[in-house]
Amino acid sequence: MKEKSTSEKSERILDAAEELFARHGYDGVTMRQIAAKAEVDVALASYHFGKKVDLFHAVFNRRAELLSASRQEVLLASKEQASGGTQTLEQIIEAFLLPLKLAQESRDPGWRNYLAMVAYVMASPVWNEVLMPNVYDKRVTEFIDALKAALPHAKEEDIHWCYHYMSGALALTLAQTGRIDRLSGGKCKSSDFDAAYNRMIPFVAAGFRKVCGLDS
Amino acid sequence: MKEKSTSEKSERILDAAEELFARHGYDGVTMRQIAAKAEVDVALASYHFGKKVDLFHAVFNRRAELLSASRQEVLLASKEQASGGTQTLEQIIEAFLLPLKLAQESRDPGWRNYLAMVAYVMASPVWNEVLMPNVYDKRVTEFIDALKAALPHAKEEDIHWCYHYMSGALALTLAQTGRIDRLSGGKCKSSDFDAAYNRMIPFVAAGFRKVCGLDS
DNA sequence: TTGTATATTCAACATATGTTGAATATATTG
DNA sequence: CAATATATTCAACATATGTTGAATATACAA
Structure with missing residues (x-):
C-alpha cells in the first residue's frame, strides 16, 4: 500500500520549497528544511530536480x-x-x-x-x-x-x-x-x-x- | 608602522558587509566573504561585532x-x-x-x-x-x-x-x-x-x- | 509470474559555516 | 621604561551544508 502517488511527493517538494523560498529567500533555505516540510527524504529533492538552484528554477517556472x-x-x-x-x-x-x-x-x-x-x-x-x-x-x-x-x-x-x-x-x-x-x-x-x-x-x-x- | 587605524578596519568590515548584504541578503553572505572584501581576518568581525546577526544589525543601524x-x-x-x-x-x-x-x-x-x-x-x-x-x-x-x-x-x-x-x-x-x-x-x-x-x-x-x- | 524502469531511502562524502580560545602584536597609560 | 588594555592573527572546533552512490522498494510492461 502506497501512501501518496509519485507526482504528489514531487509536488509536495515544490510546495514546501515555494513556501520557504518566499519567506526566507534562496540562501535562507536548506534542502533539509524543504524535505522536512514536504515530509520526504532529502535525497529525493535532488533526485527529482537536480541541484538546489535547479529546484529554485523549477519552483519559479511551475x-x-x-x-x-x-x-x-x-x-x-x-x-x-x-x-x-x-x-x-x-x-x-x-x-x-x-x-x-x-x-x-x-x-x-x-x-x-x-x-x-x-x-x-x-x-x-x-x-x-x-x-x-x-x-x-x-x-x-x-x-x-x-x-x-x-x-x-x-x-x-x-x-x-x-x-x-x-x-x-x-x-x-x-x-x-x-x-x-x-x-x-x-x-x-x-x-x-x-x-x-x-x-x-x-x-x-x-x-x-x-x-x-x-x-x- | 601600522597600516590603518583601528576604527578604519572596523569600518571596512561594516562597509564590506553593507555591500554584500545589500546584494545577496543576510543568508547569502558569509563571514569569510565579508572579511575577504574588507581585507581582514575572519575572527576580527566577530571580535568587533559579535555574532553575524549582530553585525547585520550594526550595519543597518550605523x-x-x-x-x-x-x-x-x-x-x-x-x-x-x-x-x-x-x-x-x-x-x-x-x-x-x-x-x-x-x-x-x-x-x-x-x-x-x-x-x-x-x-x-x-x-x-x-x-x-x-x-x-x-x-x-x-x-x-x-x-x-x-x-x-x-x-x-x-x-x-x-x-x-x-x-x-x-x-x-x-x-x-x-x-x-x-x-x-x-x-x-x-x-x-x-x-x-x-x-x-x-x-x-x-x-x-x-x-x-x-x-x-x-x-x- | 518475471524483468525492467522508476521512485525512494539510507549512509556517507567533502566542504563550508559561524564561532571560539589561545597566542601575538600593537597601542595606551603609569 | 614597564604594565596594561586593546586589537589582530592563527588554528581549530563542532556542526551544517549540498550532493552522491549504493541499496531497497514500488510501479509497470511483457
Whole structure:
C-alpha cells in the first residue's frame, strides 16, 4: 500500500520549497528544511530536480507560464471589450493586476507563496535578471505597448518610470511583509487583496496621467 | 608602522558587509566573504561585532539614525516654509524623499549600498518587523500625520494604502535591480536618481489625490 | 509470474559555516 | 621604561551544508 502517488511527493517538494523560498529567500533555505516540510527524504529533492538552484528554477517556472498566459488572455479580452477605441488606463492596469488578484485569492495557498516568491525575485538584484526575462518580461512589453497606445503623447522614459513605480507597489503588496498592518495599527491588512488592488488601480492610473500627460 | 587605524578596519568590515548584504541578503553572505572584501581576518568581525546577526544589525543601524534625523529636519523645514497654511502634498512627499535622494547621490558609495540593504529589509517578511520599527517607523508616523493634515477628508485606510504604494515604488528604486534598464532598452537607468525622484513625486501625489480625495 | 524502469531511502562524502580560545602584536597609560 | 588594555592573527572546533552512490522498494510492461 502506497501512501501518496509519485507526482504528489514531487509536488509536495515544490510546495514546501515555494513556501520557504518566499519567506526566507534562496540562501535562507536548506534542502533539509524543504524535505522536512514536504515530509520526504532529502535525497529525493535532488533526485527529482537536480541541484538546489535547479529546484529554485523549477519552483519559479511551475506557475510562471500559467500566470503569464492568464495575463495575456485578460489583456486581450480587455482590448476587445474596448471595441474600436483604445482602452482606458484603468482598463489596462486592471487587466495587468487582475490575474494576480485572482491568484492571491485562490483557494490554493501555494499561489500566495508563489507570488511572494516572485516579489522576492523582483526585489533581488541577483535573481531579477536571471528569472524575470524568461517569461514575464515578454508580457510586460505587451503591457507597455498598450500604455503607449493609451498615452500617445507620452515620452517613453516617463512610461517606463511609471511602470517601475507600479511594479514596486505591486511587489511590496505581493511580498506580504505585514508592515501596513503594523503602521496602520490594524486598520489595514496585508492579506486584504481586495483593498490593495481596488486602490492600486486609481492610484497608478492617476500617477500615469500626471507624469505622462493626459491620455487621448 | 601600522597600516590603518583601528576604527578604519572596523569600518571596512561594516562597509564590506553593507555591500554584500545589500546584494545577496543576510543568508547569502558569509563571514569569510565579508572579511575577504574588507581585507581582514575572519575572527576580527566577530571580535568587533559579535555574532553575524549582530553585525547585520550594526550595519543597518550605523546610518539609520543619521538618515532618520536628516529626514525629520527636512520635514520640519518644509513645515515651516509653508508658513501658516498646511504643506502641499508635493512638499510633503518631497521632504520624505529628499534625504534619500541626497544619500543616493552622495560621494560615499556606502550610502547606495546601505539604501539597497534597506530595500532588502523592507521587502523581507523576516527582517521587516525586526528592523523597521526601531528607527524608521517613528518618522513614518510623522510623515503620515502630515499627510492627514494635507488630506483632511481622507479615510485613514486610504492614506495607509497609498503610503504603502509609495513605499513599494521607493523600495524598488533603492534596490537598483537594473530591471528598468533592461525593459526600457537602456532609455532609463537604475542609477539615475534624479529621473527616478523627479517623476516619483508627481506620480505619488496624483495617486494620493485620486484615492484620498482632493486636498484642502 | 518475471524483468525492467522508476521512485525512494539510507549512509556517507567533502566542504563550508559561524564561532571560539589561545597566542601575538600593537597601542595606551603609569 | 614597564604594565596594561586593546586589537589582530592563527588554528581549530563542532556542526551544517549540498550532493552522491549504493541499496531497497514500488510501479509497470511483457
